[in-house]
Amino acid sequence: MNFGRNELIKYGLVATLGIAAAFPFISDSMFLLNLIVLMLISIIFASAWNLLAFSGQGSLGHAAFLGIGAYASTLIAIQSGISPFITIFLGATVAAFIGVLIGLTCVRLKEWFLAMVTFGFAIIVQALTVSVLAPMTGGWDGIASPRLVSPSIPGYQLIEYYAIFVITIASLIAIWYIMKSRLGLAFLAIRENELEARAAGVDPVRYRLIAFAMSAYLAGIAGALQIHHIGYITPELYGVDNSFWPITFVILGGLGTLAGPVIGTVVLTIIWEGLKATGLTFGRYVIVGFILILTIIFLPKGLVNLPERLQVWWKGRGRKENGEELQTG
Amino acid sequence: MDNIGIFLQIMFWGLYAGCIYILLATGLNLIFGVMKIVNFAHGEFLMIGAYITATVFLLTGINPYVILLLSMLVLIGIGAVVERLCFRPILGTGKLNEIFLSIGLIYIFQNGAAMIWGDAWQSVKSPYDGITIPVGSLNVPIDYIIIIGFTAAILIALFLFLKKTRIGMEMRATSQNRKGAKLVGINVERIDVISFGIGCALAAAAGTLWVVSGQVFNPYMGSIPAVKAFAIIILGGLGSIPGAIIGGLLLGIAENSAAFYLGGVWKDAVSFIILIIVLVVRPTGLFGEKGE
Numbered sequence: 001m002n003f004g005r006n007e008l009i010k011y012g013l014v015a016t017l018g019i020a021a022a023f024p025f026i027s028d029s030m031f032l033l034n035l036i037v038l039m040l041i042s043i044i045f046a047s048a049w050n051l052l053a054f055s056g057q058g059s060l061g062h063a064a065f066l067g068i069g070a071y072a073s074t075l076i077a078i079q080s081g082i083s084p085f086i087t088i089f090l091g092a093t094v095a096a097f098i099g100v101l102i103g104l105t106c107v108r109l110k111e112w113f114l115a116m117v118t119f120g121f122a123i124i125v126q127a128l129t130v131s132v133l134a135p136m137t138g139g140w141d142g143i144a145s146p147r148l149v150s151p152s153i154p155g156y157q158l159i160e161y162y163a164i165f166v167i168t169i170a171s172l173i174a175i176w177y178i179m180k181s182r183l184g185l186a187f188l189a190i191r192e193n194e195l196e197a198r199a200a201g202v203d204p205v206r207y208r209l210i211a212f213a214m215s216a217y218l219a220g221i222a223g224a225l226q227i228h229h230i231g232y233i234t235p236e237l238y239g240v241d242n243s244f245w246p247i248t249f250v251i252l253g254g255l256g257t258l259a260g261p262v263i264g265t266v267v268l269t270i271i272w273e274g275l276k277a278t279g280l281t282f283g284r285y286v287i288v289g290f291i292l293i294l295t296i297i298f299l300p301k302g303l304v305n306l307p308e309r310l311q312v313w314w315k316g317r318g319r320k321e322n323g324e325e326l327q328t329g
Numbered sequence: 330m331d332n333i334g335i336f337l338q339i340m341f342w343g344l345y346a347g348c349i350y351i352l353l354a355t356g357l358n359l360i361f362g363v364m365k366i367v368n369f370a371h372g373e374f375l376m377i378g379a380y381i382t383a384t385v386f387l388l389t390g391i392n393p394y395v396i397l398l399l400s401m402l403v404l405i406g407i408g409a410v411v412e413r414l415c416f417r418p419i420l421g422t423g424k425l426n427e428i429f430l431s432i433g434l435i436y437i438f439q440n441g442a443a444m445i446w447g448d449a450w451q452s453v454k455s456p457y458d459g460i461t462i463p464v465g466s467l468n469v470p471i472d473y474i475i476i477i478g479f480t481a482a483i484l485i486a487l488f489l490f491l492k493k494t495r496i497g498m499e500m501r502a503t504s505q506n507r508k509g510a511k512l513v514g515i516n517v518e519r520i521d522v523i524s525f526g527i528g529c530a531l532a533a534a535a536g537t538l539w540v541v542s543g544q545v546f547n548p549y550m551g552s553i554p555a556v557k558a559f560a561i562i563i564l565g566g567l568g569s570i571p572g573a574i575i576g577g578l579l580l581g582i583a584e585n586s587a588a589f590y591l592g593g594v595w596k597d598a599v600s601f602i603i604l605i606i607v608l609v610v611r612p613t614g615l616f617g618e619k620g621e
Contacts, residue, residue, distance in 0.1 A: 058425040060369070060432075105609050112367045112424040113563065113608060119556050120601025127598035131591075240552060244432050251429050282440035282448070289436030296430050297418045 009259045009304060016266055020165060024158055037161055039269045040168040041226045042249065046261035047175050048218030049246035054179065054256045055211035056111060056191030057103075061118035062219050063242035064102075064125045069095040069220020070227040070237055071129065071137060074145040077228075084148050084228040085163070092220030099216025100209050107208045119243070126238040142234030145227045164225055171218055176258050178214065187211055191256075248288060252295050254302025263303050334466050339585050341464075345473045345542065347581025348480040349375075349535045353558040354565070354573040355484065356531030362504040362568045363524040366416055367424050369431035371532055372555025373438035376548060378404055378533025379540045380446055383453050386540075392456060394475065397537040401530035408529030409522045417521070435552055442548035450545045458543065476538045483534055484574070487527075500524055504568070553597055560604040579603075 019026075020036055027033075049062050073091025077084050102121050106114045130139045137143060148163060149156040178184050186207045189197035194204050227233045246261075253264025268288070275284045299305060357371050381400045386393045415434065419426050457475070461468035491497040503510040503520045510517055535554075540546060561580055565572025580600050587599035 053425070056425075058428060060428065105605055109608060109612055110424075112428060115367075115369070115425075115428050116556055116559050116563070117601075117605055117608065120560070120598075120604055123553070124598045124601055127594045131594050244435075247429060247432055282443040285436045285440035286444070289433045289440070292433035292436065293415055293430055296426060296433065297415070300422070300426075 009263075009307075013259050013262060016262065017169065024161060030157070033157065033161060035269070035273065037164055037229055038226070039265060040164050041222050041229070042245065042265045042269070043262050044168055044171045044225070045219055045222035046246040046249040046253075046265050047171060047258075048215045048222060050250045050256065050261045051175055051178065051218065052211055052215035053250065054184070054191065055187035055208060056194075057208060057211065058111065058115050058247075059118040059215075059243075060115040060247075061120070061122035061243050062215075062246055063238050063240070064118065064122040065095040065099055065216040065219035066223035066226075066242055067122075067125060067129070067235070067237040068098055068216075068223070070145075070223035070233055072220070073224035074143065074227055074233050075136060077146045078143075084146050084224070088221055088224035088228065091224045092217045095220025095223070096213040096217035099212045099219075103209045103212030107205045107212075119240075122238050122240070122243055126235050129235045129238070137233075137235070140235060142232060142236075145231055145233045147231050148225070148228040160229065164229065167221065167225065171221065172258065172262070175218075179258060183207070183210065248292050250302075251292060252302060254304030257302070257304050260302050260304050267303060335589070337465065337467055339589055340582060341467070341469060341473065342585040343582030344578065345476055345581070346585060347578035348476055349539055350554065350558060350561055350580055351574050351577035352480060352483065352531045352535035352538070353554055354561040354577055355487065355570060356528035356535075357555075357558050358562050358568060358570060358573050359487075359500075359524055359531070360528040361562065363500055364416070364420070364521050366420070366427045367431070367559075368416070368434075369428055369552075369555055369559070370434035370438065371431075371528070371558060372551025372553070373435055373442075374404055374408065374529040374532035374551070375536040375539065375554060376442060376546070376551035377407065377438065378536030379546045379550070380442060380536075380548075381533070382537040383451065383540050383546070384446070386453060393453075393537065393541045394479070397479070397534055400533045400537050404529040404533035405526035408526040411529075412522050412525035416525070417518070420521075439548045439551070446548065448548055450547045452543055452545045453540055455541045455543060472542055476542060479534070479538060483531070484570075487531070488570075496520075496523060557597075557600050560600055563604065564607055 020040065023036055024033065045062070045066060048065075049059060052059055052062075069088070069091040071091070072094035073084065073087040076082065076090050077087040080087075082090075102118065106117045129137050147156075147160075149160045153159065179187075186197070186202045189200065189202050190204045190207055197204060223237065227237070249264035249268055250261050251264070252268055253262065254260030268291075271291070272284060272288070275287060280287075295302065299309065353371065353375060356374075357368070360366065360368060360371075378400045381403055382393055382396045385391065385396045385399065411434065415430055416427065419430060455472050457471050460471045462471055462474060463469075491501060499510070499515045499520050500523065502513070502515060503517050503524075507517055510520070536546075539550075557580060561576035562568075562573050564579065565574070565576035580603065583599055583603060584596050588596040591599075
C-alpha cells in the first residue's frame with residue numbers, strides 16, 4: 001500500500017509540473033503566468049527551508065537569505081554588467097557563505113535558539129541594508145534590478161517563464177538527490193538522534209553547516225529570481241512575512257519530504273488567490289493561521305500523508321461495520 | 330542639556346522600556362518553566378492587552394491603570410483557551426512544532442485584531458500626560474514612575490503567589506519535575522492552564538503599560554518584543570526570574586542608547602546583536618548555571 005501512495009504522490013508531482021510546463025500553451029493570461037512564476041519561486045524557497053528543517057534546524061528568518069541572494073545578485077549585475085543568469089548563482093553563493101557564518105553561531109545550541117537567532121538576523125540585515133549599506137542599496141526606497149531577460153527581446157516573458165521553470169526543476173532534482181544520498185542520511189540521523197549519529201561517526205556540526213549552506217544557497221537563488229523577475233528590490237524582502245510563508249507551505253504539504261513544499265505551495269497559493277477573489281484582506285491571514293494550526297494538530301505529516309490517512313480511515317470504517325476490532329498500524 | 334543629562338534620560342527610557350520587557354519575559358519564563366513550551370506568539374497577548382485597555386479607556390474614560398486589571402483578567406481567559414485548544418494537543422512533540430504552531434497563532438491574532446481595530450498606528454493620551462516630576466537634572470513624566478511602580482508591584486505579587494499559595498507551590502513543583510508532581514497528586518494539566526493564563530496576564534499588563542506611556546501601537550507590534558523577551562530569558566539564563574529582570578533592563582538601556590546614538594533602525598537590531606554575541610561567548614546565558 002505504501003507503494004501505491006508513493007506512486008500517487010509521484011504522479012501528482014509530475015502532473016503539477018506538467019501543467020506548469022504546458023501552461024503557456026493552454027492560456028495566454030499574463031496574470032496567471034506571473035502567478036505561476038511567483039509560485040515556482042516560492043517552491044524553491046519553501047524547498048530550501050525544508051532542506052534545513054530536514055536536518056532538524058528550524059529557521060524563522062529565511063527571508064534574510066532570500067534578501068541577501070537578491071541584493072547580492074542585483075548589485076553584482078549592476079556593478080559588473082554580467083547577465084543576471086550568472087549573477088543569481090553568485091548572489092546565492094554570497095547567501096550560502098553568510099548562512100554558514102550564522103549557522104556557526106548556533107550549531108552547538110538547542111534547536112529553538114536557532115529560530116531566534118535567525119529571526120533576529122533578518123532584522124539585523126534589514127537594519128544594515130537601510131543604514132550602513134544605504135548608498136549601495138538605496139535604503140528603504142530600494143533600487144531597480146535588471147530583468148532576467150531584457151524586455152526588448154520578443155517573447156521575453158515566455159523565455160523568463162521557462163528559465164525559472166527549468167531552475168525550479170533543477171533545484172528539486174538537486175534536493176531529491178541530496179535527500180537520497182549519504183548526505184541526506186546524515187541529516188536524517190542528526191535530526192532523529194544526535195548522540196547516536198555522533199556514535200556512528202557523523203559529525204553533527206559539519207553536517208548542520210552543510211545543510212545551512214545548501215539551504216541558504218537555494219533561498220538566495222529564489223530571492224534573486226524573484227527580484228530579477230519583478231525588476232525592483234526593496235528591504236521589504238527581509239520582512240517577517242517572507243520568513244513565515246515557506247514554513248506555512250512546508251508544514252501544510254509535509255515537513256521533511258520532497259513533495260511537501262511543492263504540494264503545500266500549490267494548494268496554499270490556490271486557496272490564497274481564491275480567498276482574494278472573495279475580497280478578504282486580513283481574513284485571509286486568519287484563515288491561513290487556522291489551516292496551519294489544524295494541520296499541525298490533526299495532520300502532522302502534512303497533505304502528503306493525507307492519502308494514507310484516508311486509506312486507514314476507510315479500512316477502519318469497513319472493519320467497524322463488520323463488527324471487527326479496530327487495529328492500528 | 331549636557332551629556333550627563335542625556336545619559337540619564339536614556340537610562341530612564343531604558344528603565345521604562347525594560348519594565349515592559351521584564352513583564353513579558355517573566356510571563357514567558359513562567360510558561361517555559363512549567364510547560365517547557367516555546368511560544369513565539371506571546372507578543373500577540375501583549376498586543377491584545379494593549380487594545381483592550383485602549384478601547385475600554387476610549388469608550389468609558391476609566392483610568393487606564395484600573396483597566397490594567399480587567400485586561401489581565403481577559404487575557405487569563407484567552408490564554409487558557411489557547412493553551413487548551415492549541416498547545417495541549419501537541420505537548421511533547423518537539424520544540425519546532427510549538428514554534429510552527431505559534432506562527433499560526435501570530436497570523437490569527439494579528440490579523441484578527443486588524444479586522445476588529447484596523448491596522449493603523451494608534452496612540453492614547455494618559456490622564457497624567459504632561460505632568461512631570463523633577464529628578465535631579467531632568468523632568469521625568471509621572472507615568473514612567475507609575476509604570477515602574479506597577480511593574481515592581483506585579484513582580485512582588487507574583488513572587489508571593491509562587492512562594493506562599495498552594496497553586497504557586499504546585500506550579501514550582503511542576504516546573505521542577507513534571508512526573509514527580511503527577512506522582513504526588515498535582516493535576517499538572519490544570520497547572521499548565523493556570524501558568525499559561527498568568528503568563529498571558531503578565532503580557533497584558535505589559536501591553537497596558539505600553540499604551541499608557543503614550544507609545545504608538547498596531548496589530549503587528551507584538552512579534553518583535555516577543556522574540557526579544559526570549560532573548561532576555563536566554564541572556565538571563567532559562568528559568569531565572571532575577572536573570573530576566575537584569576536582562577530586561579540591560580536590553581531596554583542598550584536599545585535606547587542604540588536608537589539615540591546610531592539611529593532608530595538599530596533599536597531592534599541591537600538586541601539581537603547582543604543575543605548573538607552572548608550565545609557565542611556564553612551559551613548558557615549571563616547568569617544561567619545550566620541549560621534546560
